[in-house]
Amino acid sequence: MPNSAQTAIKKQEQAPRRKRALRVWLGLLTSSQLIEKEVRARFRTEFDTTLPRFDVMAALAREPEGQTMGDVSRWLLVSCGNITGIVSRLVADGLVTRTHSVNDRRAHLVKLSSKGQTEFERMSTAHERWIKELLCGMSNPEMEALDKLLRKAKLCLAIKEY
Amino acid sequence: MPNSAQTAIKKQEQAPRRKRALRVWLGLLTSSQLIEKEVRARFRTEFDTTLPRFDVMAALAREPEGQTMGDVSRWLLVSCGNITGIVSRLVADGLVTRTHSVNDRRAHLVKLSSKGQTEFERMSTAHERWIKELLCGMSNPEMEALDKLLRKAKLCLAIKEY
Numbered sequence: 299m300p301n302s303a304q305t306a307i308k309k310q311e312q313a314p315r316r317k318r319a320l321r322v323w324l325g326l327l328t329s330s331q332l333i334e335k336e337v338r339a340r341f342r343t344e345f346d347t348t349l350p351r352f353d354v355m356a357a358l359a360r361e362p363e364g365q366t367m368g369d370v371s372r373w374l375l376v377s378c379g380n381i382t383g384i385v386s387r388l389v390a391d392g393l394v395t396r397t398h399s400v401n402d403r404r405a406h407l408v409k410l411s412s413k414g415q416t417e418f419e420r421m422s423t424a425h426e427r428w429i430k431e432l433l434c435g436m437s438n439p440e441m442e443a444l445d446k447l448l449r450k451a452k453l454c455l456a457i458k459e460y
Numbered sequence: 461m462p463n464s465a466q467t468a469i470k471k472q473e474q475a476p477r478r479k480r481a482l483r484v485w486l487g488l489l490t491s492s493q494l495i496e497k498e499v500r501a502r503f504r505t506e507f508d509t510t511l512p513r514f515d516v517m518a519a520l521a522r523e524p525e526g527q528t529m530g531d532v533s534r535w536l537l538v539s540c541g542n543i544t545g546i547v548s549r550l551v552a553d554g555l556v557t558r559t560h561s562v563n564d565r566r567a568h569l570v571k572l573s574s575k576g577q578t579e580f581e582r583m584s585t586a587h588e589r590w591i592k593e594l595l596c597g598m599s600n601p602e603m604e605a606l607d608k609l610l611r612k613a614k615l616c617l618a619i620k621e622y
Contacts, residue, residue, distance in 0.1 A: 318603045319592040323495055325610030330488040331537075332617040375493075430481040435616030440609060441480045447598075447606040448487030454597030455494040 322451075333432055340428055345421055352425070354384045355410065355418045358394060362415075364407030366399070393417055484613075495594055502590055507583055514587070516546045517572065517580045520556060524577075526569030528561070555579055 338349045357373045358365070367385065371378045385408055388394035393414035399405040410418060433441065500511045519535045520527070529547065533540045547570055550556035555576035561567040572580060595603065 315600065315603075316588045316592045318600065318607065319595045320588050321607050322595060322598075322603050322610065323492075323591045325607055325614065326488060326492040326495065329610055329613045329617060330485075330492040332614065333485055333488065336617075426478045426482050429485045430478045433481045433484060433613060433616055436484075436609075436612055438477060438480065440612060441477075441484050443605065444609040444613065445480065445483050445487055447602060447609065448484065448491055450598060450602060451491045451595060451606065452487065452494065454595055455491060455498075 326451075333429065336432060337425065337428060340424070341421070344424060347421070350380075351384055351388070352421055354381055354388065355393070355414065356422070358408060358410045359415070359418050359422075362409065364397065364399075364409035366405055366407060370408065388414065488613075495591065498594060499587065499590060502586070503583070506586060509583070512542075513546055513550070514583055516543055516550065517555070517576065518584070520570060520572045521577070521580050521584075524571065526559065526561075526571035528567055528569060532570065550576065 334349070341347050341349055341352055353374060354370065357370045360373070361369070367378050367381065370385070371381055374381065385394060385396075389396055389408075393411055394408055395411050397407050397409075399407050436444070496511070503509050503511055503514055515536060516532065519532045522535070523531070529540050529543065532547070533543055536543065547556060547558075551558055551570075555573055556570055557573050559569050559571075561569050598606070
């Protein structure tokens with residue numbers, strides 16, 4: 299059984315680990331905020347569009363045959379209310395079509411129109427290029443290592459969700 | 461000068477690098493979103509407070525002698541308008557004091573009150589503990605490596621800002 303001195307030593311050992319975890323979290327937060335800020339600005343200036351609008355189109359691009367609004371909202375981890383307005387504007391702009399499901403006439407399926415697919419392809423290519431440019435100071439092995447560690451971190455976090 | 465075949469090969473080589481950068485970005489985004497979601501929920505349930513309120517208190521805790529609203533907003537990378545309301549509520553709750561600057565009577569200095577310091581200390585300790593718990597699946601060397609790579613990424617991104 300640990301005596302109080304051992305407990306005190308254990309506490310001292312845990313403090314640097316807490317600080318290390320905090321540094322990792324601040325690093326994750328600031329780097330993702332820096333990228334997000336830059337990406338939002340470029341979507342605005344180069345495509346006159348917003349990041350949430352791009353995110354919804356990216357979710358729709360995953361299912362060329364169409365999906366329900368519930369599927370889209372689950373994928374984006376946001377409520378249906380938040381995306382209904384975005385989808386309606388995309389429909390009005392001719393980038394998304396809304397049809398009835400063959401299996402359930404009451405359910406609507408949404409998908410990118412042909413024009414929407416072309417537009418998404420352009421934005422998606424530019425988006426990939428921006429991210430590559432933003433991280434151009436990192437070597438391939440560094441990016442591989444970072445990707446691997448982020449997967450590990452996500453795995454821990456995803457387990458905590460349950 | 462590269463011929464078109466060389467250009468085509470170069471393009472092919474760049475594609476995986478683009479994908480790799482994109483994977484890194486998605487990893488950064490999802491892991492920071494997972495942590496942020498959890499931290500917001502815990503601040504709400506355990507301290508009946510919000511993340512922006514904690515962030516403002518953390519910014520104030522950096523300068524025990526007080527700082528201007530401009531200093532706080534620059535540190536938090538948000539506009540003064542966004543934090544004025546939060547600071548006013550912190551003042552009303554007795555956690556922050558607003559005084560005149562000795563050097564410039566027109567400027568206000570804000571700082572944590574003694575009660576605010578105690579409260580911030582409690583929240584900050586809990587916050588560190590949550591992050592450590594959330595990342596408990598990572599070993600110390602893995603966290604060290606991740607911290608180092610995130611610093612490298614931030615450095616690239618910070619340079620892009622200028």
